[in-house]
Amino acid sequence: MLPSAETAPPLLRATALTRHFPITTGVLRKHRTGAVRAVDGVDLTVHRAETLGIVGESGCGKSTLASLLMALDQPTAGTVTIDGQDPFSLSGRELRTLRRRVQMVLQDPYTSLNPRMTAGQIVGEPFAIHPEAVPKADRGRRVAELLETVGLDPSHRDRYPHQFSGGQRQRLGIARALALGPRLLLCDEPVSALDVSVQAQVLNLLQDLRRDLRLACVFISHDLAVVQHLCDRIAVMYLGKIVETGTREQIYTTPRHPYTRALLAAAPVPDPGRRAPDDAHLLEGDLPSPASPPSGCRFRTRCPHAREQCLTEPELRTRDGADHPTACHFPLDTTTRRTNA
Amino acid sequence: MSPDAHPLLEVEDLCVEFRTRRGTIRAVNGLSYALHEGETLALLGESGSGKSVAAQAVMGLLDTPPAHITRGAVRLRGDDLLAMSPEGHRQVRGTRLSMIFQDALTALNPVLSVGDQLAEMYRVHQGTGRKAAFARAVALMDRVRIPAAARRVHDYPHQFSGGMRQRVMIAMALALDPEVVIADEPTTALDVTVQAQIMRLLKQLQGETRMGLLLITHDLGVVAEAADRITVMYAGRTVESASAEDLYARPGHPYTRGLLDSVPRLDRLGKSLVPITGAPPLPSSVPAGCAFHPRCPRAEPRCGSEAPPFRTLSPAGHRSACHFAEEVHHAPVG
Amino acid sequence: MTDTARTLEAAGEAAEPPAPPDTAPPPSQERASLSKDAWLELRARPTVWAAVVTLLLMTAMALAPGVLTSLLTEGGDHCDLADSKLGPSAGHPFGFDLQGCDYLAQVIRGTRPSLIAGLAVTAASLLIAVVLGLLCGFYGGWLDALVSRVTDVFFGLPFVLGATVILVAFPDHGLGAMILVLTVLGWTTMTRIMRSQVIALADADYVRAARMLGARPARLMVRHILPNAITPVIVVAMLNVGAVISGEATLDFLGVGLQYPEVSWGLQLNAAQAFVLDHPHLLFFPALFLSATVLSFILLGDAARDAFDPRLK
Numbered sequence: 001m002l003p004s005a006e007t008a009p010p011l012l013r014a015t016a017l018t019r020h021f022p023i024t025t026g027v028l029r030k031h032r033t034g035a036v037r038a039v040d041g042v043d044l045t046v047h048r049a050e051t052l053g054i055v056g057e058s059g060c061g062k063s064t065l066a067s068l069l070m071a072l073d074q075p076t077a078g079t080v081t082i083d084g085q086d087p088f089s090l091s092g093r094e095l096r097t098l099r100r101r102v103q104m105v106l107q108d109p110y111t112s113l114n115p116r117m118t119a120g121q122i123v124g125e126p127f128a129i130h131p132e133a134v135p136k137a138d139r140g141r142r143v144a145e146l147l148e149t150v151g152l153d154p155s156h157r158d159r160y161p162h163q164f165s166g167g168q169r170q171r172l173g174i175a176r177a178l179a180l181g182p183r184l185l186l187c188d189e190p191v192s193a194l195d196v197s198v199q200a201q202v203l204n205l206l207q208d209l210r211r212d213l214r215l216a217c218v219f220i221s222h223d224l225a226v227v228q229h230l231c232d233r234i235a236v237m238y239l240g241k242i243v244e245t246g247t248r249e250q251i252y253t254t255p256r257h258p259y260t261r262a263l264l265a266a267a268p269v270p271d272p273g274r275r276a277p278d279d280a281h282l283l284e285g286d287l288p289s290p291a292s293p294p295s296g297c298r299f300r301t302r303c304p305h306a307r308e309q310c311l312t313e314p315e316l317r318t319r320d321g322a323d324h325p326t327a328c329h330f331p332l333d334t335t336t337r338r339t340n341a
Numbered sequence: 342m343s344p345d346a347h348p349l350l351e352v353e354d355l356c357v358e359f360r361t362r363r364g365t366i367r368a369v370n371g372l373s374y375a376l377h378e379g380e381t382l383a384l385l386g387e388s389g390s391g392k393s394v395a396a397q398a399v400m401g402l403l404d405t406p407p408a409h410i411t412r413g414a415v416r417l418r419g420d421d422l423l424a425m426s427p428e429g430h431r432q433v434r435g436t437r438l439s440m441i442f443q444d445a446l447t448a449l450n451p452v453l454s455v456g457d458q459l460a461e462m463y464r465v466h467q468g469t470g471r472k473a474a475f476a477r478a479v480a481l482m483d484r485v486r487i488p489a490a491a492r493r494v495h496d497y498p499h500q501f502s503g504g505m506r507q508r509v510m511i512a513m514a515l516a517l518d519p520e521v522v523i524a525d526e527p528t529t530a531l532d533v534t535v536q537a538q539i540m541r542l543l544k545q546l547q548g549e550t551r552m553g554l555l556l557i558t559h560d561l562g563v564v565a566e567a568a569d570r571i572t573v574m575y576a577g578r579t580v581e582s583a584s585a586e587d588l589y590a591r592p593g594h595p596y597t598r599g600l601l602d603s604v605p606r607l608d609r610l611g612k613s614l615v616p617i618t619g620a621p622p623l624p625s626s627v628p629a630g631c632a633f634h635p636r637c638p639r640a641e642p643r644c645g646s647e648a649p650p651f652r653t654l655s656p657a658g659h660r661s662a663c664h665f666a667e668e669v670h671h672a673p674v675g
Numbered sequence: 676m677t678d679t680a681r682t683l684e685a686a687g688e689a690a691e692p693p694a695p696p697d698t699a700p701p702p703s704q705e706r707a708s709l710s711k712d713a714w715l716e717l718r719a720r721p722t723v724w725a726a727v728v729t730l731l732l733m734t735a736m737a738l739a740p741g742v743l744t745s746l747l748t749e750g751g752d753h754c755d756l757a758d759s760k761l762g763p764s765a766g767h768p769f770g771f772d773l774q775g776c777d778y779l780a781q782v783i784r785g786t787r788p789s790l791i792a793g794l795a796v797t798a799a800s801l802l803i804a805v806v807l808g809l810l811c812g813f814y815g816g817w818l819d820a821l822v823s824r825v826t827d828v829f830f831g832l833p834f835v836l837g838a839t840v841i842l843v844a845f846p847d848h849g850l851g852a853m854i855l856v857l858t859v860l861g862w863t864t865m866t867r868i869m870r871s872q873v874i875a876l877a878d879a880d881y882v883r884a885a886r887m888l889g890a891r892p893a894r895l896m897v898r899h900i901l902p903n904a905i906t907p908v909i910v911v912a913m914l915n916v917g918a919v920i921s922g923e924a925t926l927d928f929l930g931v932g933l934q935y936p937e938v939s940w941g942l943q944l945n946a947a948q949a950f951v952l953d954h955p956h957l958l959f960f961p962a963l964f965l966s967a968t969v970l971s972f973i974l975l976g977d978a979a980r981d982a983f984d985p986r987l988k
Contacts, residue, residue, distance in 0.1 A: 057532035057533065057534065058532055070887060072883065072886060072887065095889070096889035099887065099888060099889040100889075103887060103888075104884070104887050106880050106883065106884055107880075108880060111879060111880040111881065112880035112881055112883075112884050113881055113884075114881040114885075114898075114899050114902075114903070115903065116902040116903060117898075125885065125888065125890075125898075126888050128894075129885075129888050129889050129890045129891075129894065130888075130889065148696075151696030151697050152696065152697065153696075165619075165620035165697075166620065167620050167697055168620070168697050171697060173884070176884065176888075180888070195387040195388055195559070195620065195621055196387055196559050196560075196561065196600060196603070196604065197387060197596075197599065197600055197603060197616075197617040197620075197621060197636075198616075198617075198620055198621075199603070199604070199616075200603035200604070200605075200614040200615070200616035200617070201616040201617075201618070201697060203605065203614060203616075204613075204614055204616055222532065222533065223533075223605075224533070224607055225562075225604070225605040225606055225607045226605050228605060228607060228610055228611075229605035229611070229614065248610060248611070249610070252607065252610055253610075262534060263533060263534065264607065265537070266533045266534045266536065266537035267533050267562070267607055268536075268537075268540075268560065268562025268563050268565065268566045269562055269565065269566070269606060269607055269608050270561040270562045270564070270565045270589065270601065270604060270606060271565055271589060271606075271608060272565045272566075272568075272585040272586045272589050273586065273589075274565075274608065282534070282537050282538065282541065283534045283537075283538075284538070286502040286503075286504055286505070286535065287502075287532075362715070362719070363715070618697065619697065620697070
């Protein structure tokens, strides 16, 4: 990370961001009986040209968080600031202008492209929506450039999505996201739907684009190894909250939250020599329901170190800015490093 | 490896075709492997590699038409399953050979309680009475570490979490103490922490029963942690087969090597990836010669015309189907 | 440990080579698109061809009744009471009707109102379905709630009985009024299907992606949702043409639809009912044409539904 990035205002900031989905019952007169706390008080910042990884298992709220950060969904409480602006207080026109600066790559390349539009139409659609971005005469050339930027052959622009392989389709999705020259790219599990042998192509492409275009990225994934590969900083999410934030080295070599350590212990490593090393750190049980999270610390039901205090006192909120914030009453000792091959 | 007279499960030169209106698709093209007692053999491949079709052929679950097994043999302790009548095959399935599916939610009947479904295995196959069968169902759920089994036996599949449902699937597969269990991507739909629990459970159960486990997956990490031996499939063919240690340390096929170089790893922070170019072929248009040659960094003209034989590379039984297998095998891993 | 540190450093500093492109030609023998697959499926069915030929023939008769009449009969539209109810003979393959007019010519002239009613009612219903379905499915809320309730109410009205009641109340009506009444009673099915399609597609990933780009609702609906939602509605529309044609004929037959001197298959069947035993040709030919037309539309609709439904493969 560049030193100047630390002092400049962040590109993206979320403060106490919360999204509860009401649970209603009753047929005629609906009344609220509870809420699914999908995102429950998340603070995070992304600086210019920085990549933040958000790791968590299914049900932790990372996709809801993505929708909030992209202003596709209204938060129940809390704020989002993109480039100094609050997207939820903007007029329609202003929000559309803001959207040119933040874009998103979706998970599934098989469903994220309109099957009835050609590759050229898909990549050129941003210009049709924002006609002021590129003069009409230049659009064809821009589309060809974009296709080339993501490693596709511009002569394939008249083909339909089903005529491309999965990896090529994800490249199309990336080209569409890049068309308007965003400063921030949010990637929601961009390789998890791809074949193993193709994932690395797309990861390397994202890495190159990030470097060449000086893009800031938010990279959401369940796969620790994938996040590790791309991200400067990583936030670990559990049941609607961020439990630990740190640099890649901090998270992977000296995790402070027991959940982070359990995730690392459970992730399989392609090396038969390291078979089943961390059995002691494997978690028992399942994720509790986000509709009725445990009292006190949310992780206590699965935490090997839970004590009396964890039962009653909610976990700390991870404040950004601290060096390696951890939402745990009894963080792991950082001097004992994780054994590494 | 001591060659047994009869391996537990032996598949030899298996070929499966799908004949459809739009042409014949050869999904499995000469697959061979042998699984021994108490052993875990991984069938590693990407989507379209034919690994699941091969498993269904062994289980006798393919519908004919459109699927046709055109060649090969499947022997369970020497009994040829393909030569059996459908009724005979059905008898073997469940009692001596069983399967764990990827998606437990669709594999279980949603309108029957879990206990009913487990008890049915005993009632149908062993003629156990209703009460006794239910008691055995509870014992079985205990065995796969489902907490409060006696209470949960009356719950329906949708009342279980993903991980618990997969345990029910495993319980069902193990109900009649089969000799071989085929697990088709058993943890792909699960989270990492739950995946670790399930893999650990399978390992423990295997220690208890000495069953042979055929693990079908695309995940190099899961394979490394669970498998004793590995068979790698690409475009319907076997491209490499070796012990797990040997395969990861000294791969003998450019595809395997490419896979190992292209996955991001937790134990190699920040290391750059070397991707395999292109995409896996569709089963309907597999390239001639070596199927991997259009993506292979080492390909020479003859790779496009001459299919490489599946050759033995080392006395330990490391085999590879590549014209340059020795060079790949002896090249340093980077 | 130092190993990790070193690899990290190396990764940070070394200028990595750019990621290789993936310009391999897209798989040529592709996972065929749904519409292409559907076409292959349709083309292989003889019933589809039979239905298409029948409908082309009917269309020709509706467009240019005179041409076909003069080709197939002697004397064309000339009527002579002396020939009343005569059976088929050379030059008059269908025989004569009550007024002694050539029956083939009359049956051919009866094609037009049937086809017009079927197509016009379906087109109007389709238009209503597309507009309401798109708006309700996309926006939801009170508009959706209101339209859904109205749809339910109209869905509950019986088609033929409802039309009879309305038409009896307004005796002096022509084909236009009948089209109006049949549309009012028939738009609900397609609207419900369209609405549920739109609701399913409004959350589709590519719609989300377009939303992210800042696309306005009109663009989302027209460019992204409509083309992907319309197929099942078109299938139902094809089936609907057949249903409307038989409904129109039923109303004519009951005497509440078109009135003499208009010519339609329903009226011809009505006139024939008194003489069925002695002059079966009066019943047979209009019934044959009516059934063939209705059946053709239903066959086409069924075939299209099978072809477009991936679950039946």
